[in-house]
Amino acid sequence: MSRRLLDKARRRLAAESGVRANPWGGRLAVALVYPNTYHHAMSNLGFLTVYHLLNQRDDVLCERFFLPDAEDLKEHRNTGYPLFSLESGRFLDEFDLIAFSLSFENDYLHLPTIFELGRLPWRSHERDERSPLLLAGGICAFLNPEPLADVMDLFAVGEAEPILPSLLETLQENTGDRAELLVRLAQQPGLYVPTLYEAIYDQGGQFSGHRPLADIPARVERQYLSDLNQSPSLSFVLTPETEFGEMFLSEISRGCSRGCRFCAAGYIYLPPRERSFETLREQIDTGLCHRARVGLVAAAVSDHPDAPAIQRHILERGGEVSVSSLRLDALRQE
Ligand code: SF4
Structure with missing residues (x-):
């Protein structure tokens, strides 16, 4: 345990105003990970909006994880203390779903550090039924999910507002069979499960598309919010400790x-x-x-x-x- 890291998290939380995470107990637990530091993350409207959308539901709680600041990274490595959530100090493997918010390709380079500190096996086939599902969302995830297709269990293809409701409802109905759950998730609009598709190559060896391996759509359609007036995107959490604080x-x-x-x-x-x-x-x-x-x-x-x-x-x-x-x-x- 690192008292210094936990004290810093408490100070950060105390400096915030706005949306608060729902308490634990009987709720689907989502870890929302921003693969860069708190300073960067807290000015990202996509990240803040997903945090708000999840915690405004009574049946879900969402807590945040960040890439540690440089001095904190040293402390994690020196003490062996894993990455923990800002709100309750819980570890990644205590959540039902780990959702990565990917806005910038450069942030991919921080993912190995987060996996190492979070004690997560890198490739999806190395994780077993007890591991939370890993989802990637954000502009990078739907611009091109393939660079992380071996890493993530699923991708949100499109904007969060229309995708989240059926994603969360399907997770709430989880009976414990991971393979069945992944198929049910892949049947929801805007969710891409890479292990349920097979790459097709033509006679010249050129990639020519994907073939579904289950009863799921052959093509995942990007989802978007048709009326922005229905759902705000703003500084749901305010803190002075960010770029646009x-x-x-x-x-x-x-x-x-x-x-x-x-x-x-x-x-x-x-x-x-x-x-x-x-x-x-x-x-x-x-x-x-x-x-x-x-x-x-x-x-x-x-x-x-x-x-x-x-x-x-x-x-x-x-x-x-x-x-x-x-x-x-x-x-x-x-
Ligand atoms: S498409 Fe629009 S946002 Fe993109 S560079 Fe052109 S003007 Fe700017």
Whole structure:
């Protein structure tokens, strides 16, 4: 045990405000892992939104795991103390599901450290029935799941909001037969279980597709939230100990209509969708109670038809505005 590591986790938790994890007891337990440090993770809206979506359910609890800071990594290795959750200090193998939030390819390089500290066998076939299922979600997971196909048990192909309900309900109905559970999961929309597909090669040895090995869809369809107004994505947990700690972040749109060939955001989040000014105004007013600056998050903030009105509203309320990205050709005089 490392008193220093546990004290640091307690201090971090005490500095947070916002969503809290549900307590243990009778709930499906999900470990949400961000494969980078706390400082990076707590400014990631996808990570924070999944944390909120899971803990807003009565039948689920979700706790967070991070790549340890450099000095803490040394402490883990010196003491042999495993990776533990920020909230209750539990270890990864005490959870029913371990969900990795993969937003950046560079974070793949941290996965071996997390597996080592979490005492998880690397490949899926090395883990047995007692091991929690490992799921990868986030933009990297649905842009191309194959680099981690031997590692993860399943992938969320698409956005979390439409995928989570049937994933969680299927896990709640688990009878203990892992093989049967994986087939049932693969039958849900947007869930890809790599071990249930076989690669096909043509006569020249070129890869030509996948063949399902069970009664599951031949093709996994990407899922997306059709109406963003139904589900917010914002700084559900606020802490000063993160990159954008002085801001309240709010996603105003998802996807981009410009279709630049080099840009994944212009393709995998199609169709482009926006939150309405009315929805955002309410979120912003709440955010301004906690932070003086609002960070508007979108692939191209200036493409939102109400971008000027949103920014004006923040300024009129005495707040400051930051934007995640702008296109010069969409800037207006005002
Ligand atoms: S987000 Fe930017 S780079 Fe990507 S498609 Fe839109 S305008 Fe192009």
